[in-house]
Amino acid sequence: MNGTQQALQRWLDGRVERWQWLEQQCLLQGGGRQDSSRSSIEFIEGFRALGSDLSLARATSPDSRLTRYLAGLFTRSYEQIYRRPSALWRSLKDVFLHDAPAVVYDIRGALAATVSLFLVSICCGWWLVYSFPDLAGLFASQKMIDTVEAGDLWTDDLLNILPSSVLALSIITNNVAVSLFAFVLGAFYGIGTIYIISLNGLMLGGVFAFTAHHGLAGRLFEFIIAHGVVELSVICLAGAAGIYLGESLIRPGNRTRVKAFRKAVRQAGALLLVAIPFLVGAGLIEGYISPNVAFPLSARLVVGLGFGLVLWLVLTRGFWQRHAARVTQP
């Protein structure tokens, strides 16, 4: 055995045990095991030595298996040492109490624009169908049209077709999908979001106009009011979030487009994280209360307006906090 070979063999023999120990520690720490500070210090020292070993291996045999093995072990050790502390519950609490209300304040312009667009679309839908009743087919299926023309609402026998649980589940899935689409389609410079919000507004206005034409608008309102306040609010919030994404791409300010987009996604994502549980609540109300004739209008109004009030109280904390900060400033 020549000198170089002997040195390599000795080097390997002297290091293998330490590398294996590091590998074991990576597995333990990756599994969330809390170790003593002493073993943590040993781990850090082992990582530093591994860095030297890796440099040496890269210099002598860059593409060898040994170098690849050491590079992999080095990456895993690096991750264990530099990983951020987990604070999921604290982060969630911050999102609900501070981040989301602050975002609502920051995107108040986009929110006002979205609500305006939604209201204009409702009015357009109403005007279109009220003026030209034949256009109802654009917003309602033939079965719905037949039911309304017969003097009934398609919501009257919902519970005879589907149990509340399945109904609620399908409504939640649909509403969450619509809200998420309204948000993510903002990535197309906001155009996708404008399309979703306009379409939903046109449908709502058109369907209301069609039922009003047959004297059923009051009953439709009675059906919608318990869940509609929160449902429509969340769709508008998701739309505002989407518009905000589009704006970040059109006017990135002093950031690059990618960085501005990423920041907007983070902010708006916090808002949706708070809004979507309310959407789940609205879906349950729509499945269990709205189609149930046992609930009178007064109860529906209390549920709908009360739930909506909770949502807006949670989300407008940002306005009260800023107002309070201004008042207390000298």
Added chain:
Amino acid sequence: MSNELKIHAADATELTMEFAGLGSRAYAFIIDWHIRFLFAFVWLLLAWLVMSRDGGFEFFSGFFEDDSGLHSSRALITLLPALGIYFLYHPVLETVMQGRTPGKRMAGVRLVDAQGQTPGVAALLIRNVFRLVDGLPAFYAVGCVACMVTGRSVRIGDLAAGTLLVHEEKLSARALERAQRVAGNQKLTPADQEILLDLVDRWKSLDLNVRTRLAEMFLEKLGEQVPVVANSRHLNQELFVKLQQLAGEAVP
């Protein structure tokens, strides 16, 4: 643009991670899609078997017929976990497995952030919500185009979340033992050691004539005696034994 993520750690060490391309990404996704589809399907099948004591497919049509509490809860127990498996597979597993899923693990890739760390829960959620955009109009067309045109081969969801898909170098502890054994052979330079281990590893996947020729060339280069056997299969066997001996491996 370089196809590697270079990270300079606080202690002056440098880490490099190679970005995964569209092929690895698609491979991982196809495996994951099959897994989540199979799990959701098996759950529905089991629910049907367990709860259909009233009789076969009538169970499924049954819970749409009325709103009794029994049918309602059956429907939820059946549908909710299946939907959960299908839609939460990626965000939940990527969080629990530190940026990996079974499919990504099999494809040898994982998710990291710009610092080479496991992305946070928020980033992983954002990344998965943006599948809605990447999946448009069908078969992840937008995502595929984004991967092809971006320097780091990322889809829109990765751009939004600040995540990167990188190749994961994970050689087993056995690889270390083998490297240690072969390093003791004075006839082999580091380059020879790599060739030898590659040849032994790929032996069975190579064509009979190709592996015979390669083994003979390698042994001649080392000045080792090449076995002389008339039968090609026996020669092949002899050569393999010889290579294993050089690599310091136990010969059966």
